[in-house]
Amino acid sequence: MRTHCFAFVCLWGLISVGSSRLCAQKIATGDITDLYAATKQLSQFIKRFNNEEDRQGVAYDPKSKFYREPEQRKQYLKLLFDEQSIVIPQNLRAGFIADITRSDSPVFLDFFGGDWFAEVKVTVTYNSKEEEAILFMVLEKAGQGYKWVIDRVYFRPYAPHIRSVTKNPNNFLHPQSHELGFMNLNRVFESPVTAEDYTSQSYHPPEQLQIFMYDLRRGAIKFITVNDTRFHFFQLRGWYFEVANFNRPGLNSGWLISNLVQLPPEQKSVMLNYIYRENR
Amino acid sequence: MNQLIKTVSILTSLWVIALYAQAQSVNITPERKRAIDSLALEKVRDLSKYISIIGDKATSMTESQRVIDRTMELFMEGAQMGVSSLNRKGVRYFPVRKYLERLRALNYQTVNIEWYNIQYISDLVQQPDGRFVGLITIYQRFEGVMEDGMRYVDVTKKDITVYVERKQQQIGGRLIGFWDVLLGDIKVTETKRS
Numbered sequence: 005m006r007t008h009c010f011a012f013v014c015l016w017g018l019i020s021v022g023s024s025r026l027c028a029q030k031i032a033t034g035d036i037t038d039l040y041a042a043t044k045q046l047s048q049f050i051k052r053f054n055n056e057e058d059r060q061g062v063a064y065d066p067k068s069k070f071y072r073e074p075e076q077r078k079q080y081l082k083l084l085f086d087e088q089s090i091v092i093p094q095n096l097r098a099g100f101i102a103d104i105t106r107s108d109s110p111v112f113l114d115f116f117g118g119d120w121f122a123e124v125k126v127t128v129t130y131n132s133k134e135e136e137a138i139l140f141m142v143l144e145k146a147g148q149g150y151k152w153v154i155d156r157v158y159f160r161p162y163a164p165h166i167r168s169v170t171k172n173p174n175n176f177l178h179p180q181s182h183e184l185g186f187m188n189l190n191r192v193f194e195s196p197v198t199a200e201d202y203t204s205q206s207y208h209p210p211e212q213l214q215i216f217m218y219d220l221r222r223g224a225i226k227f228i229t230v231n232d233t234r235f236h237f238f239q240l241r242g243w244y245f246e247v248a249n250f251n252r253p254g255l256n257s258g259w260l261i262s263n264l265v266q267l268p269p270e271q272k273s274v275m276l277n278y279i280y281r282e283n284r
Numbered sequence: 285m286n287q288l289i290k291t292v293s294i295l296t297s298l299w300v301i302a303l304y305a306q307a308q309s310v311n312i313t314p315e316r317k318r319a320i321d322s323l324a325l326e327k328v329r330d331l332s333k334y335i336s337i338i339g340d341k342a343t344s345m346t347e348s349q350r351v352i353d354r355t356m357e358l359f360m361e362g363a364q365m366g367v368s369s370l371n372r373k374g375v376r377y378f379p380v381r382k383y384l385e386r387l388r389a390l391n392y393q394t395v396n397i398e399w400y401n402i403q404y405i406s407d408l409v410q411q412p413d414g415r416f417v418g419l420i421t422i423y424q425r426f427e428g429v430m431e432d433g434m435r436y437v438d439v440t441k442k443d444i445t446v447y448v449e450r451k452q453q454q455i456g457g458r459l460i461g462f463w464d465v466l467l468g469d470i471k472v473t474e475t476k477r478s
Contacts, residue, residue, distance in 0.1 A: 031399060032423075039402050045443070047407055115407075127373075230374065
């Protein structure tokens, strides 16, 4: 309730102060409280998270006393959660805010700080059938700046065919096979499921991304459209959270925290495997 | 004489390298960022104004064609619009000119396009080729009335890519630096409002 009151007061403040005018056009009238309240870009999510901008969305000068001011920041943070989510208990949310705003060692999000990535769902056709592919994108330093690159892909049609289990030591071609002109190779290829047992120690199953790119090159995959983007943050030690976009009426919309987990560092790989849909 | 030519050529090379290095290591201070933001906003305002004119049924064909050409001058070559609506999954892609022509051809008796007095400007981030890229978010209200009086209203969020590049031009024998701003891809999202 207190959070909603604060939001209301903030947002009235926003409207009464306003921002620079789009004076050359016809200006729409009516209530725009929701548009002010929406976290419109991921950049704005990060700035609100860190309390690096004022209520009009104008960045504070880093020398300003308001820049990253902790009390205001706590209020902003409360507004950055998906209020309709049932997966984030209030006590977990409160613990998270208290932890990251500790007066002796507050922590902040850093766009260039790594340990976060995007998950993008796209629709493609695969052998003329519509399928969903999930691309995992990371920000990579390159040349004079940065670029987003495809780091991984999860493509359901591949999943059943990529084994990550250990090889069966009982499956091998005996050391005299050469004398038979390798006639026993038929046993390898009769059972595609176990064919990898016959590969060298240095063999590793291909990443889905490699196969995806190969299929793209040979024309088996054709891009149709982008459907959904969300972001996974591991940047704050001991925590994982997901940020998704909520296009809906009201004051709780735009980029918001849709999932939050207290995550000891040793469990990070478990969470990553879950997000990457490993072994599914 | 040869020695002189060699010295001049080395000095010229050093001067060019220094200029190049200066251009590459451009630092955007908060003050400069504010100046670039206003320049970018000016382009976005022009775009908003042009969209309103193109969509207006009172605008003649010749005039709207002229405005479409003017609008295209605001954009980088190859820029596209990605449109997502509430009743359809995914993004539909249009080259900017095609999008504007579709807007002009909409089958309404009257069209009214207004802009909400709100915008959000991101930071500028440098991309591999040295240019800076940012994003400006604005909101548009569209109202179309059919011949039979049926009204269609939507509010769309427009996320507009802005490219910023430091350029130099020789004026009166002196190299003058300036910031060039061009618009890039635009994502148009229909919003759900109460």
